[in-house]
Amino acid sequence: MASQGLTTLLYSLLKKLMGNLVITSLRGANVLKKLKLPKIVLIDSSTVSLWESVATIFPRIWTTVAIKLHACFDLMSGKIEWFESSASSSNDQNHFPNIQDFIKGTLFIFDLGYWSHNLLIKIDESCSFFLSRIKSNETIKIKKIVSGLSKEYEGKCLSSIVFKKNRSSIIEFTCLISHENIEKYFRVFGFWNPENKIYHWYISNLNIEAYLIYPLYRLRWQIELIFKSMKSNFNLKKISSGNEHIINNLMLANVCSYLISLAIIDISTPELKEEELLALSFQRVGKILKLVAMDFANVFLKSNKHINILKNKIKMLASELYDPNYSKRPTTLQKIFGSS
16 A cells, blocks of 8 residues: 555546546436536535644644545536645645636536635636635625615625625625736625524626525535545545555545446436436445445456446445435425426
């Protein structure tokens, strides 16, 4: 595990998996069609704890020594489109995929860690779309009220306004974002949070109905579930080694394992209905891989005659891939599909 040769081999395997893995039965294809988007990707990062002995190699953030995995996932297939690792102390803004590598019209959903005027403008200039929360201390000036507020708020800074009660189910206005002499007008949406009794604010250049913005942003939670699956199902909670090569190799092996698990989706999807696919859980996919791990190994290490055994087992477990309560408690994807 400590050899540089293994690192090279794992990078080669990862590159092949990312390039050649095709999910033929894409879930949510109708959702993309109705939203008029070719792809929706989620960008986020997650940290993995390390031993104190590697603090000089992976500088700590706060009190924890950790390595950070930065990744971009395709929402519908779960496929990793891009990833890299860094010390946990590295700012997320320094780790964002090359926008030009994606199909024009792709929707990028990301959280506050990536927020910058420069990024929003770059995505818009590349003829793609973004959806993000807005930092609470960000200077956002209300240019034009669209709905939910009176015109008297135009020209005021959002951070200077205190909303003590729910003014409207959705507030929408336009704002001006500028960077290096480039100015853009983007849509801002406010959704009332009844628990905290405050508005949560989102910014986007999407041309869709306002009520879809919040459920769309909620889909970002899917990437958290993927990270949880990688940690719980593929043992990435903590890397117990003081060797830099072993740390990097275990991280690469984990990402490869996750990508291999996606083959389960491709084998299972012909067995599932559209509403079941929209309730699919990537955590459940990881658990099924653990159950059929030896069958996967037999295919790779012995012969292709084991592939039918593997496929039959996966098809038998297909009903375990999705939330069984989806008909009583619709998933966010189901809600978007139903309202699109």
